[in-house]
């Protein structure tokens with residue numbers, strides 16, 4: 001168990017090329033964790049867990065970017081780049097659904113980097 005008085009060390013790890021175009025999604029792994037890296041239509045990168053929290057479809061295979069969200073085509077749950085989950089009905093009504101884990105990321109030196117704890 002870690003000492004709560006000891007500051008947690010964090011590091012930045014390159015996870016994908018920053019050549020990712022708006023609307024693109026790539027699959028990757030970090031250690032044993034399945035992740036997707038995607039870019040919104042406005043150009044913001046996002047790194048999140050790859051498995052949809054509804055019924056675990058892989059967003060690298062079943063995901064599509066619509067505007068500033070990634071949509072799981074299996075049952076149309078959608079996630080913002082901050083990880084909020086929603087389902088949009090035919091009438092446009094949006095209902096809150098389960099959230100998905102998002103990792104802090106940045107672009108630098110033509111790479112997309114994620115921040116993680118150094119002991120992970």
Ligand code: FES
Nearest residue numbers: 052054055072075
């Ligand atoms: S598995 Fe993704 S919406 Fe159902």
